[in-house]
Amino acid sequence: MMRTSMNRTKIKICGIKTQQDIVIMNRTKPDYAGFVFFEKSKRHLTYDQAADLLANLDHGITPVAVCVSPDSARIEAIARLGFPIIQIHGNLTNEMIEQWPNQIWQAVNVEGEDLPEIMSHPKIVGYVVDGAKYGSGQSFAWSKELAKACVSLPHLILAGGLNAENVCEGIQLFQPDIVDVSSGVELPEMGKDAAKVEAFIRAVREGA
Numbered sequence: 001m002m003r004t005s006m007n008r009t010k011i012k013i014c015g016i017k018t019q020q021d022i023v024i025m026n027r028t029k030p031d032y033a034g035f036v037f038f039e040k041s042k043r044h045l046t047y048d049q050a051a052d053l054l055a056n057l058d059h060g061i062t063p064v065a066v067c068v069s070p071d072s073a074r075i076e077a078i079a080r081l082g083f084p085i086i087q088i089h090g091n092l093t094n095e096m097i098e099q100w101p102n103q104i105w106q107a108v109n110v111e112g113e114d115l116p117e118i119m120s121h122p123k124i125v126g127y128v129v130d131g132a133k134y135g136s137g138q139s140f141a142w143s144k145e146l147a148k149a150c151v152s153l154p155h156l157i158l159a160g161g162l163n164a165e166n167v168c169e170g171i172q173l174f175q176p177d178i179v180d181v182s183s184g185v186e187l188p189e190m191g192k193d194a195a196k197v198e199a200f201i202r203a204v205r206e207g208a
């Protein structure tokens with residue numbers, strides 16, 4: 001059985017780090033932009049940096065705060081920045097769900113052949129199915145079996161190692177609601193590569 005989505009596949013560009021990235025977002029207009037709050041990541045932002053970036057983000061692009069097993073101070077600070085969605089990797093607990101006032105995307109990092117267990121709660125409105133190591137640019141092992149398992153997810157965000165070359169195959173196999181990319185549209189040093197962002201968006205929107 002396949003997922004059936006009547007709507008076009010939406011796009012999230014993750015790991016926004018610089019004002020130049022914001023210029024690229026505002027010009028190319030993905031549906032979502034991801035901001036990482038995780039000290040071990042090269043894409044980590046301080047709250048002040050995030051506030052400066054958010055102030056310039058086009059209102060038509062929904063910002064998503066990305067974090068790993070956040071403590072309550074982290075959740076409070078991200079909520080204060082006004083993010084409508086938090087994407088949580090690692091542990092997701094009932095306490096976090098209670099504290100966070102808005103929508104949640106639960107990230108599941110696939111290590112083997114099976115889909116990890118997911119939580120169910122009215123605030124959890126999406127599931128990010130990602131490679132084993134977040135933000136590594138590596139896919140999980142795509143298979144028809146995993147695509148079938150994903151059919152049960154109410155809102156699927158496909159992530160992990162996507163780029164302009166493989167995203168159409170991912171869309172065909174998983175029929176995701178949203179595709180999510182970071183490494184695949186990045187410059188070697190820091191920030192997003194405008195040409196790669198454009199090619200990714202064109203591939204998704206035009207099937208090119």
Ligand SMILES: O=C(O)c1ccccc1N[C@@H]1O[C@H](COP(=O)(O)O)[C@@H](O)[C@H]1O
Binds near residue numbers: 135
């Ligand atoms: O990008 C990061 O450094 C990161 C850190 C902590 C949690 C998630 C992170 N990134 C997420 O990883 C996926 C896929 O990224 P990639 O395209 O494989 O590089 C995406 O959801 C990012 O939000």
